[in-house]
Structure formats: structure tokens, C-alpha cells
Amino acid sequence: MAHSARQSQVHSPRLDSKVPSGLLQQKWDIYKNQVSLVSPANKRSHHILVVGSGLAGASAAATLAGLGYQVTCFCIQDSPRRAHSIAAQGGINAAKNYPNDGDTVWRLFYDTIKGGDYRSREANVYRLAEVSNNIIDQAVAQGVPFAREYGGVLSNRSFGGAQVSRTFYARGQTGQQLLLGAYQALSHQIAGGRVKMLPRREMVDLVVANDRACGLIARNLLTGELERYAGDAVLLCTGGYGNAYYLSTNAKNSNVTAAWRCHKRGAFFANPCYTQIHPTCIPVSGDYQSKLTLMSESLRNDGRVWVPNDPHDERAPEMIPEDARDYYLERRYPSFGNLVPRDVASRASKKECDEGRGVGETRLAVYLDFAHSIERLGEHTIRERYGNLFEMYQRITGDNPYQTPMRIYPAVHYTMGGLWVDYELQSTVPGLFVLGEANFSDHGANRLGASALMQGLADGYFVIPYTLGAYLAGHNQSDQVSETHDSFAAVEKEASDRIDRILHNDGDKSPTVFHRELGRLLWDHVGMSRHREGLESSLQAIETLEDEFWERICVPGSADRYNKNLEFAGRVADFLELGSLMARDALRREESCGGHFREEYQTPEGEAARDDEAYADVAAWEYQGRDPILHLEQLTFESVHPSKRSYK
Amino acid sequence: MKLMSALMSPVGRKVLTGVTGIGLVAFVIAHMIGNLTYLSPNEHAYNTYAYKLISLGWIFYTIEILLALCFILHAIVGISIQIRRRKARPDGYKKYKSAGSPSYQGYSARSMIFTGIILLGFLVLHLISFKYGPGQAEGYTVTLPSGEEVRDLRRLMTEKFQEPLYAFGYPIIMLLLGMHMRHGVWSALQSLGMMSRRLSPLVYSLAAVLGILVAVGFLFVPLYIYFW
């Protein structure tokens, strides 16, 4: 079961990254200059299925429809405007260098690849940095009300992992505003009849025929009907799998099902062990808790993180004098201080709490204190910058952060892993493209703050319109099958059998019970820090839990109507399978990098010890039940030299 | 045609209600001030005022027609809004309450349709009693100091308000008018797009003051006649 021996360090021939040759700075231009184009008349004859309507999905659907393609877009919520991108708070990075503080495309690229602990592909990350500026232009033209200076120009703030101010923001609701911009662009295309929007649909399987993606089966969540959709290409924009942990900052409906079903149809899953634990979330308060709420990283610009020196200090935080406090981030990382990247900040909080200095009822929290900033800048400025976040904190906890420090603790927030894609964002299934958080491509082992919005929109607005054309231009239309093809019938039958099995199981446990248990296993053993024994035992436990799921799952009601528990049960089943893969991947990676911290591999000071010799690679797993096959993509660094990632 | 369909749109309907409402408010204020001339020590003041109005000739009749139009449109749109309201929520809530400030959903706002319908009914009665009531033919004649023989409205008014039904019914209606104006004045300005976050609370309070002033202004004459 366990992968005790290191895998052979061979680049798998099935993982051709298709990175164009040439200078890093010219690769994207070279690609665009050489890519085949689809003529306007032919675009109309191509039908593209876009699954998901978040930043990646909505921007892709709107852009492709604007180019003339026929698009059908699916979303799980009742409206495309509700995709979870909406909850992103802090901001979006771009190398505009408006503040004139030394930013360049190269620096954004460098910060991102360094922030990702040198576990991402140079060419993809450079392209991301390159198109970042276009995103800001596009968003402003759509009417996104970014924060402005008094002179009328756009305002920037700094974010973790960078020493320049390159983050654009709209109060604490940047994700909402960018998503609404994309949603409005999508609505424009819907109104023009170029996008057919299907809300309350869940993709339950991918249909592959003639060795390529040719459609999907979706479940209508209102009627329960399984519907068939054929298309020339499928774009998966379904977000990350953070909800595997049950408690995360993801929305209740965020899930891995669409991606996982594609994985089972041949798409390799890359780096599933790379998960981001965000350092500043509102701590858990009880067993009933259904989700965790993030407090934007931007708060660390003005908030100082500390714990009492004495674990037994029971005084109220405002009563604890300066010399009895440990501003441990400032102490340990003097040059970045409170603005160290997320993985570093999270592990530091965990360390303090593990050593008994945690605060609050559960002792699983640290203070994030604004008293100094309020003194320095005045309450008005702080209110202006973070007012809505402070209100949210107060609503949830009942405490007033203007008067007493916030209590925060890390929580699962984002997943860097995802379906493997090449430079064109195409998965190992031809015709299946993966965009945004659902793919693995740009953030390596750790994502920097304000980069998720950038990546989702880069993929949808500026990358896929080119790379999809390349696929379609080389696409033989006669291979295309319609909804009446046998492959649709077969996949639909499998989907309906799976639903029947869940519904007709004579069990006694709800999907939530299994989900919570899976979440506990993953959080304890595949969470902020991992070690061999824990991973091995959790792998076993997850597989046992999965067996128990199929014996004891109980879902009331029927399949032919709105049935939330039925939806959840299907998703939990997939999370259970994914959970094993996460543990397996974490076990295989015998090094510490970014969000993946193996206790066995750390420096004497307790920092992550990366092993570039053995693990400068992407682990892409091919589905094969409980014995997945590992494929490796070697990462080569031509332009940057992986250095020790230090924020000291 | 474009203008007609624009006036029938949700915004157009509100603009119509607002414009006609403001016209009616202006009328009511003018009417109230006119009524107060009854209290003047000069016993001919009221009849002189009434005569001067009539002597305006075509101007007077144009204003009358405009007012009639205002009344009719205001009532029709108001009632149609009420009908749409039922259509827009055929199944009501089992439990419903206002969330409170900044909501203006108080008694006056909630009762607009009722106060409105009562005022409409009152208007008809009022026109029958006074405008189309007994005139010079029935002997209600008076000679003004300037020599003209005119309708003696002062006498008609004095007689009517000596009847308890008029003396007390009329003030009650005027209180309802005050309530209608309390929400209506602000609402009309909001409907015409003139209100802002800062202005609204101020104007809403001023509307209340105006409502009270008008109601009180109209109360004086009947109560004076009845008790003195």
C-alpha cells in the first residue's frame, strides 16, 4: 500500500507540457504567433461546454461567445453570479507598477514562482504575470469599482509574499466585483443568444469517445433528470477540492465531483497534496460548525499577530502589556514580518498553539491586533480599509475588533493541486480543458495572496481563447459524436446506477456524518503538517471509511426532485476517493515545500526543507481504483534558480 | 407613443403619481389658506376671495380641469399599484413585520390606499355639498362692499359646520389627509428622483410637519364655527 521506495525520476511520456521553445519572455508571443486560428464562420459551428461560472468559467464562456463560438455554460447554483469566486476578499495582483515601487512582469513572475516554492512550471507562471495587466484593464472597462486614490487613479495595497504594492482591490469584496464583472459580460452574451446558461446543473460525468472529450452528463438539480450534452470541447472550471476537509472556507456546494469524474475518465490528477491553509480565519466554535470564514489576508497589512508569552496568562488581551506579548512573526521573520506567505504564517500559528500558547476557549487561536494601527492611523482609516471585514467578524463572534484583538486560526482555503494540464490548459484527455483553481498549473506548492483571481481570469479571458482554437483547428469534426451515441447512453447508465445505489442503500448515516469524519482525518493527518505514520494510518482509515460509506449511507427522498442530501452524498463519495489520493501523494513527496510540510523534512530552525534533487517534479496520478499510477513531469528551471525560500 | 409606454412603466407610474400628488398638495395648501380667510375680522374676506378666484375666468377653469385630471390620474395609478401588489404576491406571509428604520413603512405609508380611497369619497361628497351645493338661485346671495352680488359661500359654510356630522367628520378626514401627505409628500419627491441619502430623513420629517400643518389648518374653521 505505502510507497516506501522513491519513484523513479523519469519524465512520463504522457505528460508533454507543450511549452513553446524560446526565451521565457517570448514564449507566449511565439505561441500566439504560431497558433492555428479558427475562422469566424467555423467558430459558429463549434459548440463549447463550459462547466462552472466562477471567474474562470464566466470569463471563458463570455469571451468564447464573444468570439463567435456557441457556448453552453453550466452552474450548480441557482445563478451564475453565486459561484464561490464571489467570496474572495482581498484583491488581485497585476504588474502595473502604478505605485512606481519597482514592480515588473518579471518580479510578479518571480514572486509567484518563489511563493510556490519552485513547484510550478516557469512558462505558465510567466504567462500569468504577463497577462495580469490586461485583466485589470478589462475589469475596469466592465465597470468594476476598484478602490481609487483622491486623484482618480487606481489604488494598490501590499499582500503577503511580495515587497511591492501590486494588489488591486474593491473594499473587501474584490472577488465579488470581479465575478460580477464576468457575470455581466456573460449575461450580455446570454442576452445575445450566444451562451445558453443552465443553472442548477451538476456535471456528474464526462463522456469520452474516439479518445477525446465529446460531452458530459449533467443532473438537473430541480427535476433530478440526467441530461446529455455533446460538444466539441469541455472546459472544466469547477474550482478546488478544499471541501474534502469538510470545514474550509469554501462554499457548501464547492466540490470535486466534476473534476474527479474527469479523473476517472482519464484526466490525471496532479499534486493533490498541495493544499493551502489560510492563516487568518475565524476559529471553530463547535461541532455543528458547517464552514469557516476567512478574514482577508489584507488584514495582516495593519494587524499584528501575537500570543501571550506565558501560556497561563488568562488576562483579557487588551490588559496584557507589551512585554508579555510575543509578536512571533515579526520576531521570526524580521524582513517580511506579519506579511510572510500563507503557509509560513499558518504553520507558525499552529506551532504556537501546539506549544500551548493558543488563546480563546478552544486554545486554537492567536490574536490579530489592530490597536497599534488604530493609534497610528486613526479608527477612521482602519474602518475605511477593513470596515466590512470588522463588521463580519463582529457578526460572527460577537466581539468588536476595534476594541479587542481578533482571534484567528488557520483554515483550509485553496487547493493548488488539480487536474494536470499542459501549457494549453488541456488535460490528458484531449478536448478536456481545465481552468482556474480546478487545474494545478500556476501556483506550485503554495499560492500567494491575490493570485487566485488573477489566475482564474487570466485562464478565461486571455489564455483559453487562443489555446482552444489550436485544439479545434486540428480537430476532425467527423470524430464528433452526438447525444444519441452509445457512449452517452453508457455513461448516463453508470451515473443513474450510482444515484440508485445511494438512494436505495438501507443505511443509517447521513452524508454529513461521513464528510465530517473524512474532514477530521484529513485535517489531522494531511493538513498543516504531515508525517509518514499519520499519512499511512489515515490512508487506511479513509479507505475503511469509504467502505463504510457504501454500506451505511442513508439518503431520504427520491431522485426525481430537489434533494440536497442526494447531491451531498454523491460529492462525499468522490471526496472519499480523493482523500486517499491526497494522503498517497503526501506520502510520496518526501520533502517539505509550500503547503506540504512533512515533519521528517525540516531544517533545524523548523522551516520547510525542500529536496530539489529528488522532487522538482509534478506528481500526476492516473486513476486506477485504489492503486493509482504515478506519472512525473520533471520541472526544469531555465530562467530562475530554485533558491531556499526565505522570508527572514 | 414612446412617451405613453414610458408613463405606463414602473418608473412612469411613479412619476405620474408623484407629479399629480405634488399638484394636489399645492391645491390643498392653497385651499387651506383660502379657508383661513373665513377667520378674518373682515366678514367679506372669504366671499371676496371666492369671487376673485371665479373671476379669473379661463385661467380658473384650466386649473380646475388640471386638478380634476390630477385627482383622476392619481387615483387610477394608485389603485392600479394596489392591484399589481396583489398580483405580485398572491400568497401572503403567515408572519410579516417591518424591520424598522430606515424603513418608512409606518402607519401612514401602509394606509396610503385606504386614506386615498376615503379622500376620494370625501372629495365627491365635498363637491356635492359645496361646489355644487345651493347657490345664488337658492338664495345664498351676498353683496360685496365693492357692489358685486355673489354667491354667499360663507353662509353655506357656517350652516354646514353647525351640523355635528360635518363639524366632526370633516376634521377626521383632514387628519387622514395629513397622514396621506405625511408619506405622500416625501414619496412624491422620491418618485421624481429628487431624494438622496442625506436629504431623505430631513424631507421625511418636513413632510410630517407639513401634513400636520395642513390638517390643523383645515381643522380651525369647522371647529371655530361649531364651538363659537
Add this chain to the structure above:
Amino acid sequence: MVINLRVWRQEGPDSSGRLVDYTVNQASEHMSFLELLDVLNEQLLQSGDDPVEFDSDCREGICGSCGLMVAGIAHGPQKRTAVCQLHMRSFKDGDTITVEPFRARAFPIIRDLVVDRSAFDRIIAAHGYVSVTTGSAPDANAIPISKDLADDAMDYAACIGCGACVAACPNGSASLFTAAKISHLGLLPQGRVEASQRVMAMVDQMDVEGFGDCSNYAECEAVCPKGISIEGIARMRRSYMKGVLSE
């Protein structure tokens, strides 16, 4: 704490519904209202009953999926709070709370507390956007926008599209929702170009969907989780009249 609930149960769009009484004995003041419903549903599931269906997603007050009439008020008694962030500390031990779906003809009930708010999407599709295709944008700083204007636009852009404004309005009007988008885009130079077409199309669509008229109750502003001001409605009317007159 113990909480008594009177929950609207309705099988489907065409069936008739009724209020059903339940008691949750294991409530905690730190729970959100939706977590209370989660606990109720686990309870129902254990006893073999159908869980109460309701929509929710982000559970941090931004996606706009959730929306319930709690104790007669859209999103419940706490101001500027979506029901997912309404915590049980707003209630007392032993309280009886009535829970109903958002009601409006334009929001037909799907099941229990779930309603169809796609009318909002159609209002946005009517012209709630700036017609700019990808790639055609000038530099983001090409047009300066004063901070005050950007802030005002942001106040309106904050709308989460939850539908509480419609639910709370005695007339079932969607004016606040529509006005928020019109004001957000109309305040910015990028959106002003199409301001007249936008306001006409969106107001007409609002009517087509069967929403009621606005009687300036301002109840919408009082229940709006984002506190969007009815000044937007005044602005929408100005913009509409300007559009009509300039045609």
C-alpha cells in the same frame, strides 16, 4: 438553548404548503441560523423524515444564495446581515421562530424554502452590463474616476442579489435590486455610455417579470444585507426620465 421552529413545508411548485412545528433542543448561541436548520435536518433524517430544503452556499454573506423570512423579516431581525450570518445569539432560549420562503409571484417556490430567483438574472441580461468585449479595454488608468464616485458606485455594486428587497417589499417590487445595478454602472464613466438604454431595458424587464410597483416604503433598504440605499431608486428614476426625454 431550545428553539421552536415553525417551518414552511411545501412539496413542489404546485402543491399547497403549510407551517410545521419542530423543536431543536441542541441549539447553541454561537450557531448560525442555517446551522440550526442543519441540526434540524440531521434530526429529521434520523427519524426518517424528509429534511427541510433550503438554498445556501458561501455561508459568509456574499453569494446571495440563502434567503429566508425569519420571524417575519427577510434574513431575520439583525440588520445588515444575511441569514447565513445571523447567529442564534439574536434569539432567546425557548423562542418560537417562524421560517418562510421569500414570497413573490416572480420568485416561485421550488420546494420548502427554496425559490426560483432567475428573474433577477433576466433583469441583468436585459442590460445590466457594459458592452465591452474581451481585449478591447484601454489602460485601466486612462479615465480617472474620483474616489467619491468610485466609492458610491461600490456601495451599489455590493448588491448580492439575494432577493430580500423583493421579499420584504409589501408590493413585491424589485426596484432596489434593479436600481443598484443601474446606479453602480451609471455612476461610472465606463457605464454611462449606455445608461439610457440600460435603464429602459432593465425597468421594462422588471415589469415583464411580474414584480410589483415601488411605493417608497424603504423596507428593502432596511432588510438589505448590504444596506443599499433607496437613493439608488431615485437615481434610477432620474436616469429613466432623462432617457425618455432624450429620445
